Amino acid sequence: RQMCIRDRVYSDAVQVGSGSYTTDWPNYNEYQFIRPTEYTEDISSPYFGPPTTIFKTNNFTGPVPTNKWWSSVVWLRYSSRIFSNPLAYEFSSSGLNVTAQHYLIDYRTVQGSWSWTDFTINGGGMSPEDARLDKYDDFSVDIKMSQGTKDVTAKLITGSPFFYLTFNNCSPVITFDHTPVYSEQIDGTIITDNNITNGNFTGDTIRTYDTRGHYWGWFAPAGTQFQINGNTMQITFPAGQNWLVVGLLALGVPDAWDNPPLGDFSSLNEIHQLFYEHAFAWPTETSGNWY
Numbered sequence: 001r002q003m004c005i006r007d008r009v010y011s012d013a014v015q016v017g018s019g020s021y022t023t024d025w026p027n028y029n030e031y032q033f034i035r036p037t038e039y040t041e042d043i044s045s046p047y048f049g050p051p052t053t054i055f056k057t058n059n060f061t062g063p064v065p066t067n068k069w070w071s072s073v074v075w076l077r078y079s080s081r082i083f084s085n086p087l088a089y090e091f092s093s094s095g096l097n098v099t100a101q102h103y104l105i106d107y108r109t110v111q112g113s114w115s116w117t118d119f120t121i122n123g124g125g126m127s128p129e130d131a132r133l134d135k136y137d138d139f140s141v142d143i144k145m146s147q148g149t150k151d152v153t154a155k156l157i158t159g160s161p162f163f164y165l166t167f168n169n170c171s172p173v174i175t176f177d178h179t180p181v182y183s184e185q186i187d188g189t190i191i192t193d194n195n196i197t198n199g200n201f202t203g204d205t206i207r208t209y210d211t212r213g214h215y216w217g218w219f220a221p222a223g224t225q226f227q228i229n230g231n232t233m234q235i236t237f238p239a240g241q242n243w244l245v246v247g248l249l250a251l252g253v254p255d256a257w258d259n260p261p262l263g264d265f266s267s268l269n270e271i272h273q274l275f276y277e278h279a280f281a282w283p284t285e286t287s288g289n290w291y
Contacts, residue, residue, distance in 0.1 A: 056133040057144055064133070069158055070141045077130045079143075081114050084158040087248060088114050091131035091145065094175075095122030096154055098163075100214045100248050117177045118214050121246075123170030124234070126150045139286035157286060161275075162247040164282060172235040172244055178210040179231045186272050192228050201226045205279075207249060207272055208233070215249040217272055219279035245279045 013020045054064055055074050064074055072080040078091040083101060090097040102115040122128070128145035135142045140157040152172075155164040165172070183191040183199060184207050191199040191206060204222045209215045218226065223238035235244065249271050 055130055059134050060132075065136070068136070068141070070133075070136070070143070070156065073131050073141075073143055074133050078128070079131055082156065083114075084156055084160070086161060087156075087163065089154075089156060089163075090114075090117075091128070091143065092120070093128060095120045095126075095128060095145065095173075096152070096165075098246070100251060115214075116212065118210075118212075118216070119174050119176045121152070121154075121165065122173050122175075123147075123150050123152045123167055124173045126152070126170050128152075137286050138288045140283060155283070157283060161249075162245055162279060165244045165246070167237075167242045167244070171237065172233075174233040174235070176208070176210065176231040176233070178212060181208055181210060181228060181231055181233070183208045183226075183228055183233075186269065186276060188269050191226075198229050200228075205272070205276055207268075213251055215251070215268065215271075217247045217249045217275045217279065219245040219247065219276065243282075245282070247275050247279055249275055 013022050055077065056064060065071060066074070069084060070079070070082050072082065073091060078093065080090070082089045082091075086101055088099050088101050097117045097120050099115050099118045102113050123145075126145075126147050129147050131143050131145045133141065134144045134153060139159065140155055142153055142155050144151055144153045146152075149168075150170040151168045152170065153166045153168075157163065180192070180194040180197060182193050183201075185191065185201060185203070186205055186207070190196065191201050202223065202225045204224060205217060205219045206226050207215060207217050208228075218235075220226075220235065221238055221241035221243065224241070225236040227234045227236070237243075250268065
């Protein structure tokens with residue numbers, strides 16, 4: 001068996017121990033790969049290389065990881081799709097797009113995919129200028145969207161059905177991708193459905209879903225007002241509070257879609273109650289021991 005090694009010598013080589021790296025680009029075309037269009041913003045060259053802007057906040061210091069499940073946020077103005085299992089996210093100029101993954105299973109692999117955008121979360125009156133890495137640890141990442149004095153920080157955790165948000169100088173506005181929006185209290189009392197398109201509830205939790213089968217729980221400080229008008233939900237926190245937790249309660253099976261309540265979820269109240277008992281435990285650090 002033979003192995004061929006192409007040998008080239010570059011100028012501007014920097015020696016490090018027994019190896020070296022070059023600060024100059026290869027000057028022949030076969031190593032020039034054109035970037036996808038979405039990668040060219042804020043990057044001086046259309047060819048692969050370090051971006052001119054690393055999207056991180058002043059709170060983040062130290063080396064910037066580029067091999068994490070969320071790493072696209074540091075080299076794109078917003079992000080590509082971020083898969084955290086079972087949820088998936090995408091930061092955009094409209095806010096944070098959220099969905100639940102659907103899985104393709106064959107005899108060797110399990111593959112998650114972006115199903116559709118269930119909803120977009122943003123701060124009222126806010127058009128995010130970008131999304132930036134704020135901090136991370138073994139299983140979670142904090143990503144901040146901002147415009148002027150308004151900002152929204154999302155804590156995403158791989159393997160968790162919950163994600164966590166804080167809002168500064170703005171209140172949450174959620175735009176659902178599909179109507180009608182079904183919403184209920186934790187005991188199943190209807191707030192909105194296909195006949196009632198506007199509704200209000202004051203409390204600390206509700207759930208929403210549509211005819212495509214993703215059930216979401218919304219958890220907030222006591223006294224929070226949830227106001228639904230058509231495909232928009234506005235959330236008003238009580239004085240001194242600014243946080244929101246969202247969790248995926250359940251997935252309806254495909255043959256039950258377009259027929260709410262989307263299959264046999266007679267225990268949905270109990271599921272919602274179980275999530276309620278854990279949603280308010282806000283993670284501050286996630287870590288694992290590696291052996």
